Amino acid sequence: MKKHIGEIKKFNRFYIRMMGLFNLYTDESSYSATEALILFEIHSFPDCTASHLSEYFLFDKGYISRIIKKFEENQVISRVPSKEDRRKQYLEITQAGKEDLDELMSKANLNVENMVKNISEVELSELISSMNKIEKILTQN
Amino acid sequence: MKKHIGEIKKFNRFYIRMMGLFNLYTDESSYSATEALILFEIHSFPDCTASHLSEYFLFDKGYISRIIKKFEENQVISRVPSKEDRRKQYLEITQAGKEDLDELMSKANLNVENMVKNISEVELSELISSMNKIEKILTQN
DNA sequence: AATTTTTGTTGCTAAAGTCAACCTTTTTAT
């Protein structure tokens, strides 16, 4: 057991370095990693609200509020007041926002691509199935 | 290929969430994640200097300088001036520093332990070999 | 109807990190 823990931690250290997980999006972009995450979430979560973002990412709601404000000023999102609940505002990504997001995504893709470009198809498949296995084992509670 | 990239990114997102990689050490401790990393590096890298830390972690040298200063004030490290090069100071961890580091490490262990405590020995072995496989594939250049 | 909770905003603050200027020592180029 002790030995396993050590190996997992070793893998974590390796994997952090390898994937550059700590700055997956940011390089050269005008979005911070957090902002990129939030923009991505607004795009992919239906009827996204400020409080969803705050709960999901465990960020202070004041902080989220300011990021949203900045996004709106930069016209990458717009706020749509809810009809049923007048406290709520649904966040929607604009066309410009989508373009920014696409750019962020393709940069992130490029990072990963560079990491795996010299790996054969066979080994790439093995890589993916190892990842799937890890995910399966760790999620089965 | 495209599909593989997407799967790897999905695994990355999953793994970040699962392992809490972004705050592996910090919880409840008086060390920030960065400080913990730096203390760990001083401990494990022979003849560690400020500039090594700055280059290795890609942190500003001013920032590193201040962290080192704080560490010295708190007596968790000491500076040993180099004989050959009078600009350099080798950083050495003190006994108190070692104790702090042990505590940080055991907290990190606890995190991982909690994550895997309900996993059977068999699956734990499979987990580790999947990790080893990933590491092997990704490092073979 | 009164209270509590939810959703979001704002002012203030602390922590984390960068930039530029600087000093001293060592290395490199002339």
Add this chain to the structure above:
DNA sequence: ATAAAAAGGTTGACTTTAGCAACAAAAATT
């Protein structure tokens, strides 16, 4: 040998990132 450049490190000023607490308006609960 000497001048210039580079390396190691420090400091002051600053920005970015983030959290806390108080607040307002609307909705839900009692």
